[in-house]
Each structure stands twice: as C-alpha cells, then as structure tokens.
Amino acid sequence: MKIDFDGGTPAAPAEPGRRDFLKVMGVGAGLAGLGGLVVAPKEASAFAYEPYYTDDQLTTVVTSCAHNCGSRHMLVAHKKGDVIVRLSSDDGRYQKGGFFGKDTTDEPQLRACLRGRSYRSRLYSPERLLYPMMRVGKRGEGKFKRVSWDEALDFVAQKMVELKKTYGPTAILDQSYAGASYGVLHKSDQIEGLLGRFLGMFGCRTNSWSVPSYQGTTFSSRITFGTIEDGNEDDAYAHSKLIIMWGWNPAYTFHGGNTFYYMRMAKQRGCKFVLVDPQYTDSAAAYDAWWIPIRPNTDAAMLAGMAHVIFSENLHDQKFIDRFVLGMDAGTMPADYRDAESFKDYIMGTRDGTPKTAEWAEAICGVAAGDIRKLARLYATTKPAALKASWAPGRAAYGEQYNRMAAAVQAMTGNIGKLGGCAEGVGKAWHSESIAYPYDEYANVWFGSIKSDRWAHCVLNYPNVRREEVGLWPREDETDGQIPNIRGIFWQGSDWFNQLTNINKEIQAIEKLDLVVCLDSTITPSGIWADVLLPVATHFERHDVALPWYKGHYYIHRPKVIQPLGESRSDFQIFTELAYRLEALDPTVKDFGKRYNPRATRDYFHNPDPVDEAYLAAWWNGKVRPHQGVTMSWEEFKRHGVYKFTFKRPLVAFRDQIVKGEPFETGSGKIEIFSPYLAGIDDWTKTQYGYPIPAIPKWIEPFESLNSPLTKDYPFHLISPHPRWRTHSIFHNIPWLRETYDQELTINAADARRLGIQTGDTVEVWNGRGKCVVPAYVTERCLPGVVVLFEGAWMDLDEKGVDRAGNPDFLTLDEPSPAGAFAYNTALVNVQKTDLAHRPGWDQLATARSSVFRRDY
Numbered sequence: 034m035k036i037d038f039d040g041g042t043p044a045a046p047a048e049p050g051r052r053d054f055l056k057v058m059g060v061g062a063g064l065a066g067l068g069g070l071v072v073a074p075k076e077a078s079a080f081a082y083e084p085y086y087t088d089d090q091l092t093t094v095v096t097s098c099a100h101n102c103g104s105r106h107m108l109v110a111h112k113k114g115d116v117i118v119r120l121s122s123d124d125g126r127y128q129k130g131g132f133f134g135k136d137t138t139d140e141p142q143l144r145a146c147l148r149g150r151s152y153r154s155r156l157y158s159p160e161r162l163l164y165p166m167m168r169v170g171k172r173g174e175g176k177f178k179r180v181s182w183d184e185a186l187d188f189v190a191q192k193m194v195e196l197k198k199t200y201g202p203t204a205i206l207d208q209s210y211a212g213a214s215y216g217v218l219h220k221s222d223q224i225e226g227l228l229g230r231f232l233g234m235f236g237c238r239t240n241s242w243s244v245p246s247y248q249g250t251t252f253s254s255r256i257t258f259g260t261i262e263d264g265n266e267d268d269a270y271a272h273s274k275l276i277i278m279w280g281w282n283p284a285y286t287f288h289g290g291n292t293f294y295y296m297r298m299a300k301q302r303g304c305k306f307v308l309v310d311p312q313y314t315d316s317a318a319a320y321d322a323w324w325i326p327i328r329p330n331t332d333a334a335m336l337a338g339m340a341h342v343i344f345s346e347n348l349h350d351q352k353f354i355d356r357f358v359l360g361m362d363a364g365t366m367p368a369d370y371r372d373a374e375s376f377k378d379y380i381m382g383t384r385d386g387t388p389k390t391a392e393w394a395e396a397i398c399g400v401a402a403g404d405i406r407k408l409a410r411l412y413a414t415t416k417p418a419a420l421k422a423s424w425a426p427g428r429a430a431y432g433e434q435y436n437r438m439a440a441a442v443q444a445m446t447g448n449i450g451k452l453g454g455c456a457e458g459v460g461k462a463w464h465s466e467s468i469a470y471p472y473d474e475y476a477n478v479w480f481g482s483i484k485s486d487r488w489a490h491c492v493l494n495y496p497n498v499r500r501e502e503v504g505l506w507p508r509e510d511e512t513d514g515q516i517p518n519i520r521g522i523f524w525q526g527s528d529w530f531n532q533l534t535n536i537n538k539e540i541q542a543i544e545k546l547d548l549v550v551c552l553d554s555t556i557t558p559s560g561i562w563a564d565v566l567l568p569v570a571t572h573f574e575r576h577d578v579a580l581p582w583y584k585g586h587y588y589i590h591r592p593k594v595i596q597p598l599g600e601s602r603s604d605f606q607i608f609t610e611l612a613y614r615l616e617a618l619d620p621t622v623k624d625f626g627k628r629y630n631p632r633a634t635r636d637y638f639h640n641p642d643p644v645d646e647a648y649l650a651a652w653w654n655g656k657v658r659p660h661q662g663v664t665m666s667w668e669e670f671k672r673h674g675v676y677k678f679t680f681k682r683p684l685v686a687f688r689d690q691i692v693k694g695e696p697f698e699t700g701s702g703k704i705e706i707f708s709p710y711l712a713g714i715d716d717w718t719k720t721q722y723g724y725p726i727p728a729i730p731k732w733i734e735p736f737e738s739l740n741s742p743l744t745k746d747y748p749f750h751l752i753s754p755h756p757r758w759r760t761h762s763i764f765h766n767i768p769w770l771r772e773t774y775d776q777e778l779t780i781n782a783a784d785a786r787r788l789g790i791q792t793g794d795t796v797e798v799w800n801g802r803g804k805c806v807v808p809a810y811v812t813e814r815c816l817p818g819v820v821v822l823f824e825g826a827w828m829d830l831d832e833k834g835v836d837r838a839g840n841p842d843f844l845t846l847d848e849p850s851p852a853g854a855f856a857y858n859t860a861l862v863n864v865q866k867t868d869l870a871h872r873p874g875w876d877q878l879a880t881a882r883s884s885v886f887r888r889d890y
Contacts, residue, residue, distance in 0.1 A: 086113055095127050095674025097579035097589040098149035099572040101211055101246075102760040103283075104290025105582045106143040107675060108152065110573065110594045117573065117595060120150050127674050129665065138268060138298075139679045141291045143587065147770065148760060154767045155571075156598075160555045162568035163599025172543060173830075175561045182600065182638075185565055186607075190614040192548045196520050197237040197619070203481035203517035205548075206239045206488055207232050210527035212763060213554065213569075216577035216591060217469040218648055219603055221526025224477055225468055228525040231608040233478030234629055235615060235622055239517040240479035241488065242506055242721065242853070245532065247459060249427040249854025253436035254458040256708050258687070259698030264460035266684040267291050267584050271298040272453035275415040277307045277408075278322065279439065280332065281423030282314040285757040288423070288460050289584030296320065305415070307408060309335070311752060312779065312821055313814035325408065326816040329750045329858055330735040331398035332426040336438040337732050338394025338402075339409035340380045343445060348413035350447030357691065358444050359699075360707020360729060367701060367709050376441055376706045376729045389732070397732070397740065399816075413446050417453030425754055425858065427458075430735035432854035437730035441706045449704065450691030452683060463586040463684055466660060469578070469652035470605070471631055481517035482506035482721075486534045486847045486855055489542035492519050501723030504853060521548035525604060528762045530559035531828055531840065534855060535847035537803045540834075552604055557762065558828045568601040575603040576645040578652070586678040588657070590671050593642065603641060605630065610638040706730065717851075724851040736848060737861045739818050747800050747861035749784070749820045753841035756823035765827045766874060776839040776873060777810040779821035780864065785811040790866055797835075797867040798822065800844050800860065806871045807839030820864060824857065829872050837872040 091111040098108055107123040123142040125135030136142045155161075165185035170176030196204040207229050211222035220226050223241060232238035244251065254261045267289040270276065276299065283292045300306070306322035308314060309332070313324045327335060343349050354361045360370075362377040374384050382388035391402035391409075412418050422439035426432065436458045448454035483491055484504030491503045498516045507513055522543075524530070530539055543549065543562055551563035554571050572579075574597040579589040597603075602610075613626035613635055630637060633644045653667045663676065670676055689695045696702030700709060712728035714720060727733075737743055739750050758774045759765050778796055790796060792811045797804055798820070807822065815821060822841040829838040836843045846856045 086111070086118055091118065094592060094594045095589070096573065096591045096594055098145055098152070099213055099215060099579070100148070100760040100763050101215065101582065102146070102148060103287035103582060104146075104585065105215070105579055105589075106145045106149065106290045107589055108145050108149050112595065115595045117153055117156065120145075120153055122150065123675075128677050129669070129673050138271070138295075140677045141294055143290060143585075143589070143675070143677075146290075147773075148758070148764050151764065151767050151769045152573075154769050155555065155764065156573060158555055158766065160766055161598060162553060162555055162560070162566055163601060164568060165600065166566040168564045172549070172564070173540070173562045177566060182602075182610075185567060186611055186614055189548070189550055189565055190611055190618055192521065193235065193237065193615065194618045196547060197235070200518045200520050201480075202237050203239045203515070204520045205232055205237045206241065206517075206519045206522045207479070208241055208485070208488075208522055208527055208529045209525040210529065212526045212528065212761065213571075215526070216572065216579055217467055217652055218577045218645060219572070219575055219605055220468070220470075221604060226525070227470070227604050227608055228523055229479075230476050231612065231629060232523070234475040234612070234625060235619075236480070238479045238481075239519055240477070240482035240506075241485035242482045243484045243486070243504065243849065243855070245428075245485060245855045245857070247424040247427060249429075249432035249850060249852055250422075250424050250436045250458045252433045252852035252854070253427070253440060256711065257437060257440045257458075257699075257705055258456065259700075259705075261459040262461045262464065263456045263458055263686050264288075264462040264583060265455065265457070265686055266462045266586065266680075267295045269295075269452055269683040269685055270419065271295040271302070272683070273299050273304050273417055273419040273455075274453065275305050275307070275411065275418035276320075277309065277412065277418070277420045278316060279309045279420060279422050280426040281421050282310070282316045282754065284315040284319060286423075286755045289462075289582065291585070293319075305411075307411075309408075311750075311816045311819045315757075325400055325404055328397075328399040328739050328816070329752050329819060330426070330429045330738050331740075332435040333431070333438040333730065334389075334394045334397040334732040335400055335405060336435070336442050337380060337389040337730075338391045338398075338405045339412070340376075340438075340442055340445065341389045341394075342391055342406050342409035343413045343442070344377060344380055346410070348410065349445040353447035353449075354445060357449070357697075357704055359701045359703040359705045361441070361445060366707060370707065370709065370712055370728075373707070373712060374729060379729055379731060399739075412442070416448075417451045418446070418448055419453065419455035419457075420448065421455055421457055425752075428855050428857040429850075430737070430848075430854070430856045430859040431733040431850050432856075433726070433850060433852035434730055434733055437706075438732075440704070441730050444704050444706060450685060450687040452685050452688075454685075456686050459583070461583045462686065463581070463584070463678070465580045465588070466652065466656040467580055469648045475628075480512065481515070483517060484721075484849050484853055485529075486849055488519060488522075488533075489535070489538045490847060491517060492542040492545055493538070495519070499718070501718045504721050504723055504849065506721040507719060519546070521546055522550070524549075524551045524553070524559050524563070526552075528553075528557045528559045530562055531557065531762050532825070532842065533847070534842055534845040534857060535802055536828060536836075536840065536842050537834065538847055552607060554601070555766070567607055568599060569607070570597040570601040570603050574598065574601065576642060576649065578649060586680070586684075588670070588676045590674045592671070602638065605645075606638050606641050609633060610635075722851040722853075726851050735859050736846060736856065737859050739861075741861065743861050747863050749818060749862050749864055751798070751820050751822060751841060751844060751860040751862045752858045753822050753824040753845070753860075756825060759823075759825045762825040762827060765825060771874070775808055775810075776823065776826045777808045778839070778864065779810050779812060779815050781815045781817040781819070782811050782813050783817050784820075785809065788865060790864075794866050795869070795871045796864050797869055798839075798841075798844065798862050798864050800862045802846065803834075803836065803843030805836040805839050805841070805843050806867060806869045808871060820862065827874060829874070831870065835869060837870055838874065839871070
C-alpha cells in the first residue's frame with residue numbers, strides 16, 4: 034500500500050536517486066517503524082532557522098563597547114525594529130572623510146575584539162536582570178522575588194536613612210568601579226562616578242581608595258613623575274628598536290586597542306622583542322620574543338641586577354641623570370638629604386654591603402646572571418628602547434617597588450621623553466574631557482576611606498582595628514583616625530565580591546551587613562549575595578559618549594540603540610530617583626534630587642532622553658570644542674558616530690620636559706627616584722600607607738614566594754593574569770566565548786608528570802585560605818613551580834565552601850602592600866588530582882568545546 038502525503042493521486046513507483054534520498058532522509062528515518070513506507074519527495078519550503086537580514090533591510094547605528102578590557106572601541110549595531118540582530122565594527126567609513134577600508138597610521142580603525150562582538154549574547158542573556166528583585170532566601174542562596182521599582186527604592190532609601198542615623202556617615206561602603214558603565218555621562222568609577230557623588234551628597238560614604246588593577250603602579254608614577262599620565266600613545270611603539278614586555282601580554286590585555294598594529298610595524302622595521310614573564314605568552318610567540326622566565330614577585334630584584342650591570346659597565350646616561358633625575362646618585366641627591374642613601378648607593382651596596390649584582394639577583398629571581406647581564410646591555414645600548422613595565426608584576430606584595438625600580442632603570446638609560454622610548458608604569462596617555470554631568474564640590478566626598486581589599490577585615494574586626502590595618506586615609510578634622518563602621522555596601526559597575534582577594538573572608542564579613550545593593554545588567558556572583566538587585570540598562574539602551582581607554586584619541590557617540598529591556602533603568606536614573614526619595618525622608622539632604630541632577634525634574638526616571646541629550650550637547654560644546662580644538666558640531670558628531678583626533682607627531686610622555694625643559698609635576702620638578710616626600714614621613718601609621726615605604730626603590734621579600742619556607746606545604750606559586758575571553762568577570766557567562774576556552778590550571782609538564790596529572794584531569798588547588806576545583810592544562814610554556822589560573826571565573830560553591838568553578842581569589846591574600854598594591858599574584862598553593870566536582874559555570878552543560886577536544890578518549 035502506498036500513502037500520498039499530499040492527499041492526491043498515489044505516486045508512481047520509482048527508483049530514488051541520491052539527491053532524492055537525501056531529501057527524504059529525515060522523514061524516511063522517522064517512518065522506518067511503519068514497515069518501509071515510501072514517501073513522495075518534496076522540496077523543502079521552510080528553513081530550520083531564520084536567514085540573516087541583509088544590510089539594506091537593517092538600521093545601522095554606530096556605538097561602542099563599554100568595558101575595561103584595555104581598549105574601548107567601535108561596535109556597529111545592525112537592528113531590525115528594536116532588536117539588534119548583528120554587531121560589526123569599524124571598517125573605516127564612519128568618521129568624517131572616511132570610506133570603506135580606510136585604515137591609516139593616523140586614523141586606524143577602532144576594531145572591536147571578540148568580546149565586544151559577542152555582546153548580543155550578553156544583552157539578550159537568559160541571566161539578564163529585567164526587573165527589581167529582593168532577596169527572600171538566605172544571603173548567597175540566590176533566591177529572589179520580583180518587586181516594583183517603588184517597593185525596591187523605598188526599601189533602599191529607608192535602610193540608607195536608618196544606617197546613616199544609627200551608625201554614622203561611614204556606614205555605607207562605595208564599591209563602584211568602571212566595569213560596565215564608563216562614559217562621560219553614565220560613569221561608575223571610584224573617583225568621578227555617579228555612586229560616589231550620590232553617597233557623598235547624602236552624607237554617608239566610606240570610600241575604597243585603592244584600585245585593584247594597578248594601585249602599586251599609580252603610586253609609583255605619582256611618586257616618580259608626579260602624574261599617572263606617563264604613557265606614550267600607541268603609535269610611538271612603531272619607532273622602538275627594542276620592546277621589553279615586562280609582565281605584559283598585549284594579545285590579551287591591550288593597553289590600547291591598536292597596540293598590536295603599531296608593534297607589528299615595529300617588528301617589520303627590525304625591532305627586537307623580549308618577554309620577562311613566568312609564562313611564554315601568545316604575544317611572545319607573535320613577535321618571536323626572547324623569553325626570560327622569572328619567578329613571580331621577584332621582578333624588582335632582577336631590575337636591580339640590571340641596574341648594577343648598567344652602573345658597573347658605565348652604560349648609564351649620566352648627562353640625562355644630571356639634568357632630569359633626583360636621587361639617582363650622590364651628585365643628584367636633594368640638598369636636605371645629601372647624606373641619605375641614593376639609588377646608586379643601594380645598587381652598588383655602598384651602605385648595606387650587598388652589591389645587587391646579577392649573581393645576587395639570580396639567586397632571588399631564578400634568571401641566569403648571564404641573561405640578566407645580556408638584557409641590561411641590550412637595553413642600555415639600544416636606542417630608543419621601550420621597557421614596558423606592565424601592571425601584572427605590580428599586583429603583588431610590594432608591587433610598588435617593582436614599578437619604581439623599572440622607572441629608575443628607564444631613567445638611568447635616558448629612555449624617558451624619547452620617541453620609541455618608554456616611561457610607562459600606568460600608561461595613561463592622551464587626556465580626554467571625561468565628565469558630562471555636574472562635577473561639583475560633592476564629587477568624591479567621603480567620610481572614611483580604606484584600602485579596597487580591607488573592607489572585610491574592617492567589618493569582621495570593628496571596632497578593634499588599627500588604622501594601618503585597613504589603610505585609613507587621614508582626614509583634616511576631628512574624625513581623623515576613626516575606623517569606619519560599615520553596615521552596608523553598594524555595588525555599581527563592579528563584581529567586586531567575586532573579584533577582590535580572599536573571597537572566603539568576604540563571605541564571613543557580608544553576613545554582618547544590614548544592606549547590600551547591587552546595580553547590574555545581569556545576575557553576577559556579587560548579585561547572588563545582594564539583598565536588592567536593581568536592573569541597569571546596558572550602554573545600548575541609554576545615551577552617552579564613549580571615551581578611549583588609557584590609550585587612544587577619539588570619541589565614539591553612543592546613542593540609545595534600542596529601548597531598555599524589561600524595566601531596566603540607567604544608573605543616573607536610579608540615583609536621581611533615590612535622591613528625591615531620600616530628601617523626603619532625611620531633612621539634612623534638602624533638595625537632594627535637584628542638586629544631584631540639576632537639569633532634570635522628577636520625571637527623569639521615566640523620560641531621561643531630553644536631559645541626557647542636554648548634558649551631552651553641553652559637554653561637547655562647552656568642553657570638547659573649546660578645549661580640544663574640535664570644529665565638528667554636536668549634530669555632525671552624532672551623524673558620523675566617531676571623532677578621531679589626528680596629531681602632527683606621536684604623543685610621547687614627558688617630551689616637553691626633556692626637549693623644552695619644562696618641570697616634571699613633582700616637588701623638585703625632576704624625576705624623583707629618591708622621594709623627599711617619602712623620606713619626610715615620620716609616623717607611617719598616620720598615613721594611608723600604614724607601614725614604611727623606602728625613599729628609593731628597593732627589593733623587599735614578598736609575603737609569600739618560591740623563596741619562602743611556606744613552600745614546604747604549598748610548593749607552587751599561583752599567578753592569576755587577565756584572560757583573553759573575559760574582561761575580569763564580564764563575559765564569563767557568554768556561551769559563544771566559552772566555546773573557545775576552558776577555565777583551567779596551567780602547569781608545567783615536569784610538575785604535572787611528577788604529580789601524575791595530564792591535560793583534562795580535574796585537580797584541586799588549595800592553601801590555608803580556600804580551595805577551588807578546575808581542569809589542568811599541561812604545557813612547557815610555564816616556569817616549573819608556577820601555576821596559572823586566570824582571574825574572573827564566576828564562583829560556584831559546593832556545600833563545603835569549595836569553589837567548583839576555579840576562581841583564584843579563594844586562594845589570594847587580602848593583605849595589601851603599604852602603597853596599596855593588591856597581592857593577587859602573591860599566593861602559594863598546592864595541587865593534586867581530585868574526584869571533587871568541577872563545574873565550568875552555573876550551567877553544568879556549558880563545558881567549553883576547547884576542553885572537550887583537548888582530551889584523549
């Protein structure tokens with residue numbers, strides 16, 4: 034019997050050809066149990082998926098990425114109606130005078146990386162926060178209920194007033210950061226951000242003064258140069274004859290989105306590359322760099338050994354030192370400190386009897402003395418040479434000494450203020466006009482200020498806390514010395530609960546708080562531990578202008594590409610509305626709403642667009658155009674979407690000081706290798722540092738290292754660099770990106786062989802602070818005794834408090850250096866194979882394909 038599925042005349046019998054067989058394969062397989070029924074072939078009339086729209090069917094809108102990945106570049110949103118269906122990037126046509134394919138050294142394309150291009154997956158994530166939520170379970174249990182904005186904001190406002198009245202003006206901790214909200218209007222950083230201004234005006238704010246990424250580095254740059262704007266623009270790299278990537282992997286952390294473009298130009302012109310790092314990175318492979326593996330946290334010792342070679346072999350630039358440097362040697366010491374130890378005295382062992390020779394350094398850092406001498410000679414004799422002292426080695430105990438030592442070596446060779454040279458620590462270059470909202474006397478007002486990673490210690494031990502334990506910033510009033518009584522936290526633009534050191538200590542501390550508020554676009558580990566979740570519109574859903582990161586000279590218009598999803602609002606809307614509610618509850622903050630957002634009325638919460646437009650137009654016309662020589666109108670800027678500055682020559686930090694004789698921004702007007710400021714401090718406990726910092730750069734043994742007796746129990750030094758596939762913890766939950774990587778522990782092949790570990794094995798990594806579980810990746814590209822676990826994985830705790838997702842900050846120490854450097858890379862651990870469960874994320878099925886294909890089956 035034959036069946037006609039079209040309901041017409043039965044089909045004539047026929048011998049099906051190969052093409053016909055393929056057409057009916059799916060249906061035939063499904064009917065195999067019906068006794069071999071023959072199905073009439075039929076052309077498919079539908080797709081299993083919707084085809085991509087073509088460009089002429091879509092609206093194209095120029096915008097940008099929004100995160101601290103090391104750049105901040107163009108995204109081009111292609112939308113159908115109010116839905117973004119595709120993202121592309123700069124192709125040269127969008128700037129004034131641009132055209133498809135334009136890409137020059139003066140106006141390079143601002144191409145987004147895979148993180149930015151994957152943003153649709155974050156924008157439309159199932160974990161997107163769409164409505165206000167309030168906790169109904171235990172803190173950290175992740176149980177929330179949806180509430181109205183009125184209910185959520187009333188609760189927050191009432192708790193804020195209660196905390197301020199009961200515990201005083203330090204009761205609320207500001208833990209904002211620039212993770213996801215950095216623009217000229219919607220800003221969430223610690224210094225200029227919306228939350229800091231909001232809490233300061235409310236009169237209840239404890240500030241977190243140290244920046245996790247680079248606090249030791251910013252200290253060094255301010256002490257040495259008087260500014261953190263110590264970086265050249267990226268195009269200067271093209272003129273280098275030697276680039277030393279010291280702890281720097283620009284393939285992963287750019288420090289300017291076009292860094293690779295200009296470094297490739299340098300390579301083509303014959304530039305030599307060196308990598309000083311515990312692991313052989315993709316950047317080293319790309320540039321065929323000489324890899325010098327070094328024990329973690331010993332960088333200052335190796336730099337001191339290089340300085341000894343340079344002094345001993347008379348390779349230093351004495352003319353440069355005499356003219357521009359303070360405290361390099363006896364002849365350049367300040368008058369008030371003629372008898373104090375100079376940098377050269379320390380290096381040559383004049384006072385302490387220990388010359389910092391290459392052999393001395395080898396015993397500490399593990400780098401052969403011959404290699405130290407070779408690198409020192411190469412750097413001192415190659416002109417111009419760029420010693421790029423990156424941030425990662427400074428994220429360690431006494432990390433500020435590494436950065437200061439690098440600055441001394443840069444100065445003694447005369448590579449500062451020279452095209453192709455480098456003075457970098459921080460690396461901030463071109464200065465943008467960065468603030469569109471009112472920046473008044475309340476900006477950054479605080480009533481207590483502590484080191485960011487000491488908040489848990491402060492909460493757990495209050496009131497029995499010494500000011501030096503938490504890095505209490507001194508005040509010039511009667512409250513100086515009072516330890517903050519922290520009872521609440523606001524997280525804005527940050528996932529700090531997941532990202533600060535010693536997470537288990539944070540977990541203990543958060544149980545003692547009365548209010549935890551998280552403002553974010555998606556649920557995060559920090560959000561899981563909050564009391565109130567406030568859904569924040571992404572940068573696609575509000576009007577702003579994007580700033581370049583620490584390098585780059587451009588502005589990118591960020592229009593409201595789509596309407597905010599769900600009931601999400603911008604941070605500015607949320608804080609404005611809270612301000613109006615607080616003024617009704619607290620008579621000490623009269624007219625709070627209008628003072629906080631003077632261009633707006635109470636309607637701003639529901640209709641922000643005209644106000645945002647007014648702020649941004651005033652910023653462009655009142656700051657950008659008059660201060661930066663821009664002739665393009667605001668309307669024209671919006672039409673093009675991007676403004677790229679062009680300069681007659683590459684921007685080089687401190688060129689004017691070296692060429693024109695302008696003073697450095699230090700007290701002496703010189704590069705201060707010897708710091709009179711540090712030398713003049715009598716009571717360190719009365720400073721924000723808490724503990725002594727030497728007046729000259731010195732090698733100081735870190736809390737934990739491979740030279741420590743602690744290696745008996747914890748024989749591996751853990752470092753936690755930035756991954757390529759996340760921006761800190763942002764994008765961890767993006768399926769597209771997780772197909773390309775696995776959170777894994779990188780371990781040297783010899784160490785793995787001794788422990789019986791193969792790639793793909795599950796291992797546990799532990800010390801006295803915590804334990805995490807993660808797959809292993811065995812390689813020769815890592816120094817023996819060192820293991821690597823990328824930061825930013827979203828924690829996932831089992832019932833015993835073991836992190837199943839591989840977050841290294843369950844293992845890191847919350848004890849900061851005196852200058853505030855975070856000790857992320859100062860951690861000793863042990864490793865072994867384990868049967869404990871590993872989960873790569875909250876979705877157990879979201880195993881990375883990279884992990885699957887790496888394993889042998």
